[in-house]
Amino acid sequence: MSEQIKNPNSATESKQELTNWQKIDQMEADIERQLPKKKRKGGMKFRKIFGDTAGQVFLTILSIIWVIPLFYLIVQSFRKEPGAWSPTFFPQEWTLDNYKRLFTETPFLQWYGNTLLIAICSCIITALFVLCTAYAFSRMKFKARKPMMNIMLILGMFPGFMSMSAVYFLLKILLPENYQSHASLIIVYSAGAALSYYIAKGFFDTVPKSLDEAARIDGSSRFRTFYKIILPLSKSIIIYTILTSFISPWCDYIFVSFIMAGVPDTGMYTVSLGMYKWLEREMIQQYFTTFCAAAVIVATPITALFMWLQKYYVEGVTGGAVKG
Amino acid sequence: MDLSYYQLTTSQRIKRKISSFFKNIGKNIRDFFVNIFKAVIGFFIGIGRGFKEFGLNFWHGDALTKASHFVLGLSHLFRGQIVRGIIYLLLEAAFVVYMVLFGGNYLAMCFENFFGGGNIGRTETHNYWNEELGIYDKMPGDNSFLILLYGILTLFVIIFFVMVYIGATRESYILEQYYIIGKKPQNLRGDIGQLLDNKFHITLLSLPMIGLFIFTIIPLITMILVAFTNYDAAHEVPEHLFQWVGFDNFTNMFKSESKLGATYWRVLSWTLIWAVLATFTSYIFGMLLAMLINRKGIKLKKLYRTLFVATIAVPQFVSLLIMSKMLDTGGGVLGSGGGIITQLIEQIFNFHLKFGIDINTTRICIVLVNMWIGVPYSMLMCSGILMNIPNDLYESARIDGASPARQFFKITLPYMLFVTGPYLITQFIGNINNFNVIYLLSGGGPGDILLYTDGAKGTDLLITWLYNLSLGASRNYKLASVIGILVFIISATFSLIVYNKSSAVKGEDNFQ
Numbered sequence A: 001m002s003e004q005i006k007n008p009n010s011a012t013e014s015k016q017e018l019t020n021w022q023k024i025d026q027m028e029a030d031i032e033r034q035l036p037k038k039k040r041k042g043g044m045k046f047r048k049i050f051g052d053t054a055g056q057v058f059l060t061i062l063s064i065i066w067v068i069p070l071f072y073l074i075v076q077s078f079r080k081e082p083g084a085w086s087p088t089f090f091p092q093e094w095t096l097d098n099y100k101r102l103f104t105e106t107p108f109l110q111w112y113g114n115t116l117l118i119a120i121c122s123c124i125i126t127a128l129f130v131l132c133t134a135y136a137f138s139r140m141k142f143k144a145r146k147p148m149m150n151i152m153l154i155l156g157m158f159p160g161f162m163s164m165s166a167v168y169f170l171l172k173i174l175l176p177e178n179y180q181s182h183a184s185l186i187i188v189y190s191a192g193a194a195l196s197y198y199i200a201k202g203f204f205d206t207v208p209k210s211l212d213e214a215a216r217i218d219g220s221s222r223f224r225t226f227y228k229i230i231l232p233l234s235k236s237i238i239i240y241t242i243l244t245s246f247i248s249p250w251c252d253y254i255f256v257s258f259i260m261a262g263v264p265d266t267g268m269y270t271v272s273l274g275m276y277k278w279l280e281r282e283m284i285q286q287y288f289t290t291f292c293a294a295a296v297i298v299a300t301p302i303t304a305l306f307m308w309l310q311k312y313y314v315e316g317v318t319g320g321a322v323k324g
Numbered sequence B: 001m002d003l004s005y006y007q008l009t010t011s012q013r014i015k016r017k018i019s020s021f022f023k024n025i026g027k028n029i030r031d032f033f034v035n036i037f038k039a040v041i042g043f044f045i046g047i048g049r050g051f052k053e054f055g056l057n058f059w060h061g062d063a064l065t066k067a068s069h070f071v072l073g074l075s076h077l078f079r080g081q082i083v084r085g086i087i088y089l090l091l092e093a094a095f096v097v098y099m100v101l102f103g104g105n106y107l108a109m110c111f112e113n114f115f116g117g118g119n120i121g122r123t124e125t126h127n128y129w130n131e132e133l134g135i136y137d138k139m140p141g142d143n144s145f146l147i148l149l150y151g152i153l154t155l156f157v158i159i160f161f162v163m164v165y166i167g168a169t170r171e172s173y174i175l176e177q178y179y180i181i182g183k184k185p186q187n188l189r190g191d192i193g194q195l196l197d198n199k200f201h202i203t204l205l206s207l208p209m210i211g212l213f214i215f216t217i218i219p220l221i222t223m224i225l226v227a228f229t230n231y232d233a234a235h236e237v238p239e240h241l242f243q244w245v246g247f248d249n250f251t252n253m254f255k256s257e258s259k260l261g262a263t264y265w266r267v268l269s270w271t272l273i274w275a276v277l278a279t280f281t282s283y284i285f286g287m288l289l290a291m292l293i294n295r296k297g298i299k300l301k302k303l304y305r306t307l308f309v310a311t312i313a314v315p316q317f318v319s320l321l322i323m324s325k326m327l328d329t330g331g332g333v334l335g336s337g338g339g340i341i342t343q344l345i346e347q348i349f350n351f352h353l354k355f356g357i358d359i360n361t362t363r364i365c366i367v368l369v370n371m372w373i374g375v376p377y378s379m380l381m382c383s384g385i386l387m388n389i390p391n392d393l394y395e396s397a398r399i400d401g402a403s404p405a406r407q408f409f410k411i412t413l414p415y416m417l418f419v420t421g422p423y424l425i426t427q428f429i430g431n432i433n434n435f436n437v438i439y440l441l442s443g444g445g446p447g448d449i450l451l452y453t454d455g456a457k458g459t460d461l462l463i464t465w466l467y468n469l470s471l472g473a474s475r476n477y478k479l480a481s482v483i484g485i486l487v488f489i490i491s492a493t494f495s496l497i498v499y500n501k502s503s504a505v506k507g508e509d510n511f512q
Helices: A002-006 A010-034 A043-076 A097-104 A108-139 A145-155 A164-174 A182-190 A198-206 A209-217 A222-233 A235-251 A254-259 A271-278 A284-322 B003-007 B010-060 B063-067 B074-078 B082-111 B144-181 B188-196 B200-226 B248-254 B259-294 B301-313 B316-327 B340-349 B359-388 B391-399 B404-419 B421-432 B435-441 B462-471 B477-497 B503-509
Strands: B126-130 B135-139
Touching: A043 A284, A043 B259, A043 B301, A043 B316, A043 B359, A097 A108, A097 A284, A108 A145, A108 A182, A108 A198, A108 A222, A108 A235, A108 A271, A108 A284, A108 B200, A145 B200, A164 A182, A164 A254, A164 B144, A164 B200, A182 A235, A182 A254, A182 B200, A198 A235, A209 A222, A222 A235, A222 B188, A222 B200, A235 A271, A235 A284, A254 A271, A254 B435, A254 B462, A271 A284, A271 B316, A284 B301, A284 B316, A284 B359, B010 B063, B010 B144, B010 B404, B010 B477, B063 B074, B063 B144, B074 B082, B074 B144, B082 B144, B082 B188, B144 B200, B188 B200, B200 B477, B248 B259, B248 B477, B259 B301, B259 B359, B259 B404, B259 B421, B259 B462, B301 B359, B316 B340, B316 B359, B316 B435, B359 B404, B359 B435, B391 B404, B404 B421, B421 B477, B435 B462, B462 B477
Parallel strands: none
Antiparallel strands: B126 B135
16 A cells, blocks of 8 residues: 555556566567477367367266265155164165155144245245335435445445344334244345345346337336336346245245244244255154155256256346456 | 647556555544534524524524424314324324333333443343242342334334434424415325425435434344443343443453454454455456456357356355365365265375365365356456456557567556456455355354353354354353444454445546
């Protein structure tokens, strides 16, 4: 920092820098020229084929390693022998009983329904909040815009979990009868949704402003412009927002375990909390294979959704960063 | 960017951008503080102007305007904006009732002992002689945590009301001007129309902001203030009151000779080591994998991609829990079966994998398992960007006889590091806060009573420690809040490095 104070004239500095860079390049080019050129004539084609085959084999092995744990999960869900640990990778006897048991003896179906309900409600609220916030910050001009965005940036840097104890008390005040309920979870998942407006705002920023202006010249109000012109153009970002917020309650453990701590009625749980309990030391011997069956049923639709959403997901995550 | 920049070749440009990026870190940090300083000054100047305007309005206004400085909405009522007037009147009445009956009391109880370390609340729960029943009975006292929560709520209610008040008084002055020149003020329909047009942002933002305010901002500030109290298991509400203690929690945390201090430094250093290892292993290997799949001669590209991505598509509590059970040692008893991986390693290499027993083994396993999830993730991110690297760079390198390794280190890596720099920082911060991988894999264990205290264990990150402190056996909310604040400071520092650098911030300047 002191250097910059000493040398405030940045123009000369950059000139210096340029010449330095040129010097380095010159030197590198010189060195390169002096190096002996490698001789390769006939080996070229062989090398390419060899490289391709090696790459193919390597990729196959690697992808097998990568999929093995998931494959293990699937085959274990068909295992007949009880207990947590089996000495072999494949079960000795195959059965569908684990799935049958899942739906008849355990509250899994209830958990599934709970999670589905929570996911649908919270994804609707989240999508609404995110789109409204993003549009307001992307298109509207108002005094508090910049300060609000900065405050939200700072809020996002606190660990989201930190405020949970206070949220718990707040829920106790607001819903005194049933603060350990699905309504609480929906609130927890969606109330702060405005904080994740960045990706949607980035998208709205790329929609040409001339569209808005043309609509406004034709006498359309802001509301109509948003509703009739911008939203129909933003299908991809709406899908992205809805799907990510739909998936998150299925994957969340930390918040649900906090809100539902000490609830005696296991029927209230979501899938992640209930299934986590099955793997605790007292339950695992009895429930391991059931866990695997449940995991297959939960993971299949979520995995399919993610695969479908992959493209939007990559765009969303890298979109802001890559253009740099 | 000066003109000479455009004379450079692509590779020189990239080099120069990278070097200037690192050169500018210092400048960015300085700019950040300068900006904060400017914002603070601007804020105070704004307040000063507001006061001046407020005073002038009051001074120059007629009797009705003056009166509506005391009874809000009075001039609205008499000058044609009846609904607005009623709303302002009701708001003022509600505010007065709230402050007198509820808020004022809580605000006083919350902050009356702020300096000097007194109680939050006045009466503690105590036993008293119940004459009717003839027994000792419990008399419930004040709940310190609720007092804190309500105190902060009241502070915000006051700020909100002051804003309403200033807006209303200014409007009353404007109404007076309208009245003098004989112009008709906007009617109710006009007001509502404005909310869907020029003031559409109010309609859009009100609900999300109320949600954010009640369930994020107020709880967060409450928890930040808890870091300055002694709220823990010994001062559990509602049985006991807790006290303001100033910076005591922070000083205790940083004393490295105390056990708590030592624990903190251990957890912090593992958190940082973990974040670096997790970020870079996933990143480098993910990039190599993406390059391999992108290679021209490789067939079945789509299949490979799908197979790798499957691991991140499966919910983490499923994939990580099954992994942790595959690595389990089977209740810690040697040779009692255990997870399939542990068993296989024992059979093939005759080596007992001490996952969850030995701290270092567990840490290595966690980093490796994280690669299982992290590598496909960065592969997904990198493969698109890799295709964007200008091909002529590689061609000229090949003509000059550069080996593939040299091409990777001289072209691919610098380009990728530059382009994905902000993404990398986000990943790094994400890994500092990576609750799932640690908690679901090892649960923070194995513990070591000699080295760790207050519920921290060998592989705990700050964030999982925070979780244990606020939910686990050792309820220590004050410590949890201190850790939360420290995590914030760490994340903010790393974000600072790329502050001004990301396109999102840059593009903001030429908004509209």
